[in-house]
Amino acid sequence: MSTTHKLVVIGYGTQGVYHTKNLRALDDVAIDVVGIYDIDPRANEDAAADGLRVYDSAEAILGDADIDVVFICTPNDSHHDYAVAALRAGKHVLCEKPAMMTAAEMRDVKAEAEAAGRMFMVHQNRRWDPDFNVIKKIYDEGIIGTPTYLEQRIHGSRGIPGDWRQEPEHGGGMILDWGVHTVDRLLTMVDSPVIDVYGELSFALGHDVDDGFRAHLTFANGLHAMVDVSTTSFLPEAKFWMQSATGSVVIEDWEMNGRIVRRTGAEEDDAVPVQAGVGLTKTMAPRIMDYKAMATTTPPVEELPLPEVKVDVMDFYRNARDVIDGVADPAITNDSVIRCLTILEAVVTSARTHEVVHPEQA
Amino acid sequence: MSTTHKLVVIGYGTQGVYHTKNLRALDDVAIDVVGIYDIDPRANEDAAADGLRVYDSAEAILGDADIDVVFICTPNDSHHDYAVAALRAGKHVLCEKPAMMTAAEMRDVKAEAEAAGRMFMVHQNRRWDPDFNVIKKIYDEGIIGTPTYLEQRIHGSRGIPGDWRQEPEHGGGMILDWGVHTVDRLLTMVDSPVIDVYGELSFALGHDVDDGFRAHLTFANGLHAMVDVSTTSFLPEAKFWMQSATGSVVIEDWEMNGRIVRRTGAEEDDAVPVQAGVGLTKTMAPRIMDYKAMATTTPPVEELPLPEVKVDVMDFYRNARDVIDGVADPAITNDSVIRCLTILEAVVTSARTHEVVHPEQA
Numbered sequence: 001m002s003t004t005h006k007l008v009v010i011g012y013g014t015q016g017v018y019h020t021k022n023l024r025a026l027d028d029v030a031i032d033v034v035g036i037y038d039i040d041p042r043a044n045e046d047a048a049a050d051g052l053r054v055y056d057s058a059e060a061i062l063g064d065a066d067i068d069v070v071f072i073c074t075p076n077d078s079h080h081d082y083a084v085a086a087l088r089a090g091k092h093v094l095c096e097k098p099a100m101m102t103a104a105e106m107r108d109v110k111a112e113a114e115a116a117g118r119m120f121m122v123h124q125n126r127r128w129d130p131d132f133n134v135i136k137k138i139y140d141e142g143i144i145g146t147p148t149y150l151e152q153r154i155h156g157s158r159g160i161p162g163d164w165r166q167e168p169e170h171g172g173g174m175i176l177d178w179g180v181h182t183v184d185r186l187l188t189m190v191d192s193p194v195i196d197v198y199g200e201l202s203f204a205l206g207h208d209v210d211d212g213f214r215a216h217l218t219f220a221n222g223l224h225a226m227v228d229v230s231t232t233s234f235l236p237e238a239k240f241w242m243q244s245a246t247g248s249v250v251i252e253d254w255e256m257n258g259r260i261v262r263r264t265g266a267e268e269d270d271a272v273p274v275q276a277g278v279g280l281t282k283t284m285a286p287r288i289m290d291y292k293a294m295a296t297t298t299p300p301v302e303e304l305p306l307p308e309v310k311v312d313v314m315d316f317y318r319n320a321r322d323v324i325d326g327v328a329d330p331a332i333t334n335d336s337v338i339r340c341l342t343i344l345e346a347v348v349t350s351a352r353t354h355e356v357v358h359p360e361q362a
Numbered sequence: 363m364s365t366t367h368k369l370v371v372i373g374y375g376t377q378g379v380y381h382t383k384n385l386r387a388l389d390d391v392a393i394d395v396v397g398i399y400d401i402d403p404r405a406n407e408d409a410a411a412d413g414l415r416v417y418d419s420a421e422a423i424l425g426d427a428d429i430d431v432v433f434i435c436t437p438n439d440s441h442h443d444y445a446v447a448a449l450r451a452g453k454h455v456l457c458e459k460p461a462m463m464t465a466a467e468m469r470d471v472k473a474e475a476e477a478a479g480r481m482f483m484v485h486q487n488r489r490w491d492p493d494f495n496v497i498k499k500i501y502d503e504g505i506i507g508t509p510t511y512l513e514q515r516i517h518g519s520r521g522i523p524g525d526w527r528q529e530p531e532h533g534g535g536m537i538l539d540w541g542v543h544t545v546d547r548l549l550t551m552v553d554s555p556v557i558d559v560y561g562e563l564s565f566a567l568g569h570d571v572d573d574g575f576r577a578h579l580t581f582a583n584g585l586h587a588m589v590d591v592s593t594t595s596f597l598p599e600a601k602f603w604m605q606s607a608t609g610s611v612v613i614e615d616w617e618m619n620g621r622i623v624r625r626t627g628a629e630e631d632d633a634v635p636v637q638a639g640v641g642l643t644k645t646m647a648p649r650i651m652d653y654k655a656m657a658t659t660t661p662p663v664e665e666l667p668l669p670e671v672k673v674d675v676m677d678f679y680r681n682a683r684d685v686i687d688g689v690a691d692p693a694i695t696n697d698s699v700i701r702c703l704t705i706l707e708a709v710v711t712s713a714r715t716h717e718v719v720h721p722e723q724a
Contacts, residue, residue: 018642129639129640148594154646155646156643156645156647158645158646158647198578198718200578200580214511224576234609234623235611235612235623237603243594243596244566245566248597250597254638261596263596277488277492277616278488278491278492279488280376281518283520283522283527355718356716356718
């Protein structure tokens, strides 16, 4: 059995509270949340009411020899300095996403962690999302053959929350928000270099930070992928859509509505030209003839439900415990986080220069 | 009243038959289809059965002083030479799409038409499609404000028909098939230079021609647009999807299912973080809470039906008649066709070089 670890949360906002509740609820993870540090008096009151010790400063935590883990849940621009200070004080560090403002900061923190012999691990929780894991299973197992194109979307319509998330100096904007999830997942799934990055940033809301972006990635293995994050989408498009030469997959929404359609036969008769719009089309003769039902397909295709995948995001904490105890490798490597931030920087560079960026060699 | 014109169809395949039927049915268009020329004996038999004169050669048509119009409906690689020969013989020319194999061919034919003082007009029939005209109305009238991003899709799953359409030497492939419709419509709608073109071609089916493509266009006015044509999509995505900062539009399918959702109020309360997947999200808190109904939205947004637009593709023939009679300008200008082919060539160049092409200046 592992020894009991003592953790302090730096930044007791939504995510700090979330991690505290999770760690308290997990009987099999011996990481006790003992205290917090926050600059907001209300957060301190909440923490005290939750039975947590309220530290006066970050230095006080780092000087507390009882504490061996900190969880950084502050705005993005403070992650680097808190992480370096904590690692140099001999603490293990968990950190909210985005880990850092830049890939360079992340390389620095990785080196500090290695020098200190301590864990630094980022909470890339959305690697455990059901939709991603279903798409990954379909991709890994070739359920529609070899995918040629993948769309991953996160669409909201409420703009950017009105706090530090609108401010560039604090790491606001969607590239550093949902970008670090969506691109991270893509890189986790596709084991191939990213040879082309074409980016488009949205500033539709008039902030100094991007309120969304589209990233078009080409992998050396031939897969094209689009990541589309929008805070001004009033009709959200499907969260995942993937195609191969012989099948397609869609996951519509957070509730995992979706399906697979794939060919069952090698050949079929040439399509008959049909009236579509004001013209005839043979090439695009639709298979689905009953749009109301949106279910009637003509052979030789079959429809399958999405496969089931059992994953548990609480494994993040279990893995962190094992990494601290020296009995497991980190589920989220610092190299993978550096890579994701590098690709996101390529998206921004591409959008600003109106050119393709080639971040990795085939 | 206009005089009666006599037209011969070159290439009595699907489109040649289609135009013959239309012209015969139009009481108000005095263009009589009197004959055809085709290299296929079966087409000749069909034409004779349809009461049409069967010419032995294209030269025989061009030497027939009774004929003042030809309609070129042959495979793509023959359009240029037939067009030039017909214009030099003093005929007016209607031509199936793609007008030409290249923008250079089209510039040549435009010059020939001007030198001959005759009409050359391309059958860009899909400028009259209901879906496009509804999107154009929403765009033109600002029904969702100023659009920031537009997707236009044509998705089929039957591959490329197994005739000359699979052969590069005859102008096969989707760039020259649905590309000349989809990009043409975009250029027709958006009155702004195309400053960036990023292209991805699909060769998923192993032909020597593209079986689909994605074209990402940035206009000088700030609009980003994606055109996505696929012959390997088993779950067709929406034909049109457009967003602004304050609204979104979708047209799902050929049957014009679709809707508009737009904001009604200037401001709203900050979203409350909600559970989505394995994490909390405030930014992407969904408005649609009932995915089964897919209709329940929370204020301050409203849902509108698609506007109605009355258009009649038969106006193509009426306009052709008026152009020949010298009483109207062409509905489809040769400059617009040259521009479309130029942008499509930029898509191909971009896909081949993996770089952005900048075809037009802001």
